[in-house]
Amino acid sequence: MRMRSKYSLCTVLAITLAVVLAGPQSLAQEKKKLTAETMSDPTLYQGSSLPRTWWLKDNTAVLYDVRKPDSIRTLERLDPKTGKRTPMLDRTKAGESFKKLFPEGKAPRFSPVPNELDESGKYGLYLISGDIFVLDIAKAVVMRVTETKEEEKSPGFSPDGSKLAFVRENNLYSYDIEQKLELQLTTDGSETLLNGTLSWVYWEEIFGRRDAAYWWSGDSKAIAYLQSDESGVSLQQYIGIEPWTPKVTTQRYPKVGEKNPEVRIGVVELETQKTTWADIDRAKYEYVIRVDWWPDSKRYAVRVMNRLQTELDMYFVERKTGAAQFVLKDTDEGWINMSEDLYFLKDRKSFVMSSERSGYAHLYRFSLGGALVNQITKGEWALCNMGPGPFWVRRAITGIDEEGGWIYFGALEKSSLERHLYRIKMDGSKMERLTKEDGVHSVTMSPDAKYYFDRFSSSSSPPSLVLCDAKGSKKLALAEPDFGGLVKYDVSYPELFTIPARDGFQMPASLTKPIDFDPNKKYPVIFNVYGGPSAPTVSNSFSFGVVSDNVLANQGYILVRVDNRAATAISKKLENLLLHRYIGEVELNDYVDAARWMKKQPYVDPERLGITGWSNGGSITLLMMTRSQEFRAGIAGAGVTDFRFYDSKWGEAAMKTDEVNLKGYEENSLLKFAKDLNGKLMIVHGTHDDNVHIQNSWRFINELIKANKLFELVVYPLRGHGVGDPAGSRHLRSATFDFWERNLKGD
Numbered sequence: 001m002r003m004r005s006k007y008s009l010c011t012v013l014a015i016t017l018a019v020v021l022a023g024p025q026s027l028a029q030e031k032k033k034l035t036a037e038t039m040s041d042p043t044l045y046q047g048s049s050l051p052r053t054w055w056l057k058d059n060t061a062v063l064y065d066v067r068k069p070d071s072i073r074t075l076e077r078l079d080p081k082t083g084k085r086t087p088m089l090d091r092t093k094a095g096e097s098f099k100k101l102f103p104e105g106k107a108p109r110f111s112p113v114p115n116e117l118d119e120s121g122k123y124g125l126y127l128i129s130g131d132i133f134v135l136d137i138a139k140a141v142v143m144r145v146t147e148t149k150e151e152e153k154s155p156g157f158s159p160d161g162s163k164l165a166f167v168r169e170n171n172l173y174s175y176d177i178e179q180k181l182e183l184q185l186t187t188d189g190s191e192t193l194l195n196g197t198l199s200w201v202y203w204e205e206i207f208g209r210r211d212a213a214y215w216w217s218g219d220s221k222a223i224a225y226l227q228s229d230e231s232g233v234s235l236q237q238y239i240g241i242e243p244w245t246p247k248v249t250t251q252r253y254p255k256v257g258e259k260n261p262e263v264r265i266g267v268v269e270l271e272t273q274k275t276t277w278a279d280i281d282r283a284k285y286e287y288v289i290r291v292d293w294w295p296d297s298k299r300y301a302v303r304v305m306n307r308l309q310t311e312l313d314m315y316f317v318e319r320k321t322g323a324a325q326f327v328l329k330d331t332d333e334g335w336i337n338m339s340e341d342l343y344f345l346k347d348r349k350s351f352v353m354s355s356e357r358s359g360y361a362h363l364y365r366f367s368l369g370g371a372l373v374n375q376i377t378k379g380e381w382a383l384c385n386m387g388p389g390p391f392w393v394r395r396a397i398t399g400i401d402e403e404g405g406w407i408y409f410g411a412l413e414k415s416s417l418e419r420h421l422y423r424i425k426m427d428g429s430k431m432e433r434l435t436k437e438d439g440v441h442s443v444t445m446s447p448d449a450k451y452y453f454d455r456f457s458s459s460s461s462p463p464s465l466v467l468c469d470a471k472g473s474k475k476l477a478l479a480e481p482d483f484g485g486l487v488k489y490d491v492s493y494p495e496l497f498t499i500p501a502r503d504g505f506q507m508p509a510s511l512t513k514p515i516d517f518d519p520n521k522k523y524p525v526i527f528n529v530y531g532g533p534s535a536p537t538v539s540n541s542f543s544f545g546v547v548s549d550n551v552l553a554n555q556g557y558i559l560v561r562v563d564n565r566a567a568t569a570i571s572k573k574l575e576n577l578l579l580h581r582y583i584g585e586v587e588l589n590d591y592v593d594a595a596r597w598m599k600k601q602p603y604v605d606p607e608r609l610g611i612t613g614w615s616n617g618g619s620i621t622l623l624m625m626t627r628s629q630e631f632r633a634g635i636a637g638a639g640v641t642d643f644r645f646y647d648s649k650w651g652e653a654a655m656k657t658d659e660v661n662l663k664g665y666e667e668n669s670l671l672k673f674a675k676d677l678n679g680k681l682m683i684v685h686g687t688h689d690d691n692v693h694i695q696n697s698w699r700f701i702n703e704l705i706k707a708n709k710l711f712e713l714v715v716y717p718l719r720g721h722g723v724g725d726p727a728g729s730r731h732l733r734s735a736t737f738d739f740w741e742r743n744l745k746g747d
Contacts, residue, residue: 031490034550043485048544057119059446080451083476093140118161154212158220172196192231199261205649208393217297230261256651278317309335328370334576335653340395356572386410399449417540434472440541457542501593508538509562524608524744532616534569564590580664582654595630626673633680633743641700642669674703680743682712686719
């Protein structure tokens with residue numbers, strides 16, 4: 001339950017990450033107070049959007065500047081050497097072309113921003129209502145690729161941009177754009193046999209919610225793909241509310257200890273439509289976690305993992321024969337984290353990949369035979385993601401300049417609260433930090449590693465976007481920090497600090513006070529928690545979630561965020577403290593220490609502490625409400641209550657199978673402690689949560705009933721792992737505010 005869901009109470013429960021120390025300069029006119037009514041002001045969030053960027057293989061970039069007026073906004077080509085911006089697309093002409101593909105008055109609104117661009121910037125790709133469209137950018141002409149009753153999904157360009165791949169009815173297809181030729185590449189797809197698309201557990205846990213289980217060869221003539229047989233995977237059922245006899249929908253979802261999808265890797269040649277399967281003994285692996293082509297397209301690398309997730313094996317597979325050569329094994333006493341970092345050097349002698357074998361995520365260079373050449377990065381700090389994507393899929397390498405001998409990567413070397421770009425020589429020498437401003441940087445680099453886009457924010461600065469050269473020098477500002485409509489309001493910005501645990505460990509924390517804070521008063525405090533491994537909620541970054549935080553704080557509360565040690569992302573060593581006891585004593589002790597420390601502060605009412613969280617945070621909330629007496633009230637959203645109810649991949653990462661760790665499951669099951677509920681509790685869940693099934697809440701509630709423990713329940717019909725629709729969000733916000741008023745302020 002990485003239960004890391006980015007669906008959180010951020011926008012609907014006013015518990016968003018908002019780690020900000022300073023705000024906009026005060027204006028001459030009187031500022032307004034942020035209230036529930038002001039949350040609908042659209043100007044509040046206008047500074048949160050930055051221009052979208054794509055690097056092309058010729059090392060120029062495509063830019064879509066959302067901050068320009070809509071009437072003149074279109075795709076532009078940016079030359080990083082000169083800073084020149086040139087319009088690429090006649091948006092009006094493209095829109096007219098698009099309309100002609102639909103019956104009169106039936107065309108959806110045309111967006112000049114495609115789902116994907118090909119590497120040359122010639123074509124843009126759209127997936128609309130299950131059909132595929134291609135935009136010729138220079139000609140401003142939209143072409144319809146498919147018009148079928150079946151739904152197409154997971155479309156993607158070939159490296160040369162001349163073709164597409166996509167999935168229809170669980171079979172893989174290709175489409176030649178110029179020849180307008182569709183080829184069916186697999187024929188055995190069925191409801192339970194998936195080609196080129198992912199089963200739920202792979203989509204969620206392994207590939208980070210990116211449903212494309214295929215990989216084009218560099219020469220654009222073949223496709224490696226994952227085939228998944230999920231016929232043996234158990235079915236989860238969801239009961240609807242309409243019609244009079246409700247419909248039942250199902251989902252293939254392997255729970256802890258149950259059968260996973262059976263997977264294998266093959267390569268299909270477009271010329272013959274024949275598949276050659278990788279000759280890797282299926283008995284030697286449980287999961288296929290990554291596939292990467294060699295630069296020459298003659299081989300590809302496959303990384304696989306065992307069921308306990310403690311061993312990663314890499315194989316090199318011959319494209320033509322499927323012959324597989326074992327290359328190396330990586331191990332971890334806890335579990336192996338997903339990483340995208342694998343780079344084959346052009347010298348055809350070695351490759352670079354990341355590993356946490358030292359207890360910290362670092363870069364290593366290996367020979368093609370799997371022998372360690374050298375450790376590149378070292379120290380008591382870890383690599384970190386530098387681009388978009390979920391936190392449980394790691395990608396630290398942003399670029400490699402082989403001619404100059406530089407590797408560019410993201411790391412937490414300066415602080416676990418900040419993300420910075422570094423470069424280092426291949427031999428591990430001359431490491432330097434390129435991003436100088438304190439805060440969080442998100443970087444995408446040109447293919448030749450000569451330039452990069454830096455999306456930056458800090459506690460005192462909203463997001464900005466600049467173009468930099470490979471030495472870190474700023475070349476062009478593309479978007480300045482913008483507080484947007486916040487300048488009209490009186491805003492209280494959170495303070496960053498640390499809370500000492502009983503052993504002296506300093507837990508990162510942030511605190512938001514009411515705008516009219518009086519140090520002589522004693523305030524109720526609401527803890528917002530998430531607490532999953534390497535999933536911090538505290539960082540030196542800006543979030544427009546400060547709006548919802550202020551709305552709650554202005555009702556007379558202090559808001560606190562704190563990360564337990566395993567959640568800080570400081571090291572794999574700290575993550576591994578959760579081995580065999582996830583949602584147990586490690587988190588419990590740290591949050592107890594945090595609560596007791598807050599109670600000692602002169603402005604805190606020690607009898608009025610609340611705690612809330614969603615997903616992993618929902619589980620932490622239940623943990624603290626049953627195994628401690630520190631909190632008067634809690635709101636638990638969509639939490640796992642026993643990891644045997646959660647999926648195999650994540651549930652078994654820390655807890656292993658119940659066959660191996662039955663004692664750990666039984667001792668850490670929240671069901672066991674429901675009878676010890678202390679304080680007022682509200683449980684929130686969506687009936688169609690496909691991630692943390694509502695079964696978790698039903699079982700916990702049943703234990704509360706057995707123990708004659710009173711509680712409140714808010715159920716959202718048809719909602720999933722989050723309540724993001726306007727009506728649901730409004731209702732949940734109201735229910736939350738009401739709960740806190742009754743239980744943290746009332747008698």
